[in-house]
Amino acid sequence: MPARQNRHAQPFASSLRPTSDDILQDPALLRRLLRTKDRMDAASHESWPVKRLAEVSSVSEAHFARSFKRAFGVPPHRYLLTRRIEQATTLLRDTELSVTDIAFATGWESLGTFGRIFRDITGRSPGAMRIDARTDVRQLDRVPACVLKAAQRPDLTIAVLEKRRRVAKDRFPPSTEEVS
The missing domain is CATH 1.10.10 (Arc Repressor Mutant, subunit A)
Known part of the structure; x- marks a missing residue:
């Protein structure tokens, strides 16, 4: 005996809607x-x-x-930040441009914003990154540029603001005193 079809099942056409994978x-x-x-x-x-x-x-x-x-x-904005930071890191390592010139050349409208976000993402200021990159350059001479770039790619799987919140949370333990 054939199985009875459920009247409340989805119609065939609606089951063909594209999913996110499609x-x-x-x-x-x-x-x-x-x-x-x-x-x-x-x-x-x-x-x-x-x-x-x-x-x-x-x-x-x-x-x-x-x-x-x-x-x-990653969202488009984070992808763009990654590219800008990669480019800034390369310019800090390979050129004599000032940090200000690098900030504007890589698309930042403010030196302060560039410095803050660069530090949030890399953990170092642009000046410190330049010093570190130049001291390591002799050791990295024989590493292909594409491999070096991939290895130095900033991790932006979480938003910069969320990263900043997490760091601040670790620095400032919550107060146990009541304030009135």
């Missing part, structure tokens, strides 16, 4: 996301608001932000 399998969307990522890489010193990135990808802002994070593991 969306990432869309080759056209992946190509557009890669094209956008390449444009960010080539001009990381420029301002890249989500609206501009979405226009390059030819999708809505919300869809772009979700898809970019799913495809690359």
Whole structure:
């Protein structure tokens, strides 16, 4: 005897809705996301608001932000920060440019913001990073640039503000006194 079909089961058509995994399998969307990522890489010193990135990808802002994070593991803003910090680290190591010039060349609008975020991400000030990078340069002469860059890539799996909160939480234990 054939099994009875459940009247309350989802209709066949609704079970064919694309899932988030299906969306990432869309080759056209992946190509557009890669094209956008390449444009960010080539001009990381420029301002890249989500609206501009979405226009390059030819999708809505919300869809772009979700898809970019799913495809690359980090939101677009964090990806851009990573590229800027990588570029700044390279310039600190390989050039005689001042920290101010490097800050503006890598897309920062304020030296103070550059210094604070650079320190939050790398754990060192730009000046200290320059000194460390130059003392290590003799040891790293024979390491291919692509390997060195990947090894020195900042870890931005969490937001900079969250990282700052966690550090502050460790520095300042909560007060046990009541304040009235």
